[in-house]
Amino acid sequence: MKIASWNINSVRFRIGIVEQFLREQAPDILCLQETKVIDPDFPHAPFEALGYRHNFINGQRMHHGVAILSKVPLVEDDRLDWQANGEARHLGVRLPNGVRLENVYVPAGGDIPDRELNPKFGQKLDFIERMTRWSESLRGPAILTGDFNIAPLECDVWNHKALLDVVSHTPVEVAALGGLQAAHGWVDLGRSFIAAPERYYTWWSYRAKDWEASDRGRRLDHMWASPEVARAATAHRVHEPCRSWIKPSDHVPIVTEFDF
DNA sequence: ATGTCCGAACGTTTCGGA
Numbered sequence: 001m002k003i004a005s006w007n008i009n010s011v012r013f014r015i016g017i018v019e020q021f022l023r024e025q026a027p028d029i030l031c032l033q034e035t036k037v038i039d040p041d042f043p044h045a046p047f048e049a050l051g052y053r054h055n056f057i058n059g060q061r062m063h064h065g066v067a068i069l070s071k072v073p074l075v076e077d078d079r080l081d082w083q084a085n086g087e088a089r090h091l092g093v094r095l096p097n098g099v100r101l102e103n104v105y106v107p108a109g110g111d112i113p114d115r116e117l118n119p120k121f122g123q124k125l126d127f128i129e130r131m132t133r134w135s136e137s138l139r140g141p142a143i144l145t146g147d148f149n150i151a152p153l154e155c156d157v158w159n160h161k162a163l164l165d166v167v168s169h170t171p172v173e174v175a176a177l178g179g180l181q182a183a184h185g186w187v188d189l190g191r192s193f194i195a196a197p198e199r200y201y202t203w204w205s206y207r208a209k210d211w212e213a214s215d216r217g218r219r220l221d222h223m224w225a226s227p228e229v230a231r232a233a234t235a236h237r238v239h240e241p242c243r244s245w246i247k248p249s250d251h252v253p254i255v256t257e258f259d260f
Numbered sequence: 261a262t263g264t265c266c267g268a269a270c271g272t273t274t275c276g277g278a
Contacts, residue, residue, distance in 0.1 A: 009265075009266065009278085010265090010266055010267075012267095013265095013266070013267085034266090034278085036266070036267065037267095061267085061268085062266085062267050062268065062276090062277085063266095063267085063276090063277065063278085108277080108278050110277090110278090111278095120277095149278095205261095205263080205264075206263080206264035206265050206278095207261075207262080207263035207264050207265090208261090208263080208264090209263085216261095247265095250264085250265080250278085
């Protein structure tokens with residue numbers, strides 16, 4: 001079982017590179033974030049043509065939105081709203097073997113890392129806190145993946161010191177993410193296979209003139225698993241070349257293979 | 261390091277969000 005996660009930054013605008021990725025990597029399941037499309041306008045046909053016939057979508061107008069496209073039958077569990085503001089940021093399904101698959105788009109949190117000056121930063125921390133409470137009560141084997149919008153380790157960013165005050169790498173966010181991870185004993189599959197201190201990024205800003213040359217990346221996208229599920233993981237890859245494809249997302253896909 | 265990209269709006273350009 002091959003499971004991929006990708007913040008696509010508009011599934012309609014980038015349907016061409018989504019198809020290319022699915023043809024080349026053929027994951028059994030693809031979790032998307034930032035689909036940026038209401039459910040009636042979701043482009044189902046390209047996925048069905050490639051064999052993805054078990055599709056679950058949770059979209060909204062303009063922003064956010066998540067989807068799970070699958071070759072294997074899935075059962076939807078829930079779509080949670082940890083901010084209680086109606087934003088489409090989660091979709092939970094169950095795999096044929098009963099393992100839960102949770103696809104999440106964590107709020108970016110704005111530019112200023114101060115909840116008094118920037119309410120979005122507070123919402124991001126509150127979102128993580130509510131996810132932590134949910135995570136504590138979660139029973140059974142599960143996979144938690146998506147764009148967490150936090151790069152926790154020093155080697156998850158191009159310059160640790162330069163980014164200590166930059167939203168996505170501040171100590172308060174890293175501590176919150178650590179609390180979430182501890183709340184279910186989540187295993188960080190990315191770092192299980194690409195161990196620290198090796199460089200590992202999944203996002204490069206559009207604003208760099210040459211993303212590859214400057215390489216100012218961050219690891220914002222993650223795939224975590226319950227300990228028993230993590231033991232079944234056999235491979236994990238990050239597909240950096242996708243950042244150079246035509247009309248790229250600023251994120252690249254991550255893929256984990258499981259022996260089930 | 262204030263740069264780029266998306267979707268929407270009575271729009272042929274500007275804006276919020278990331």
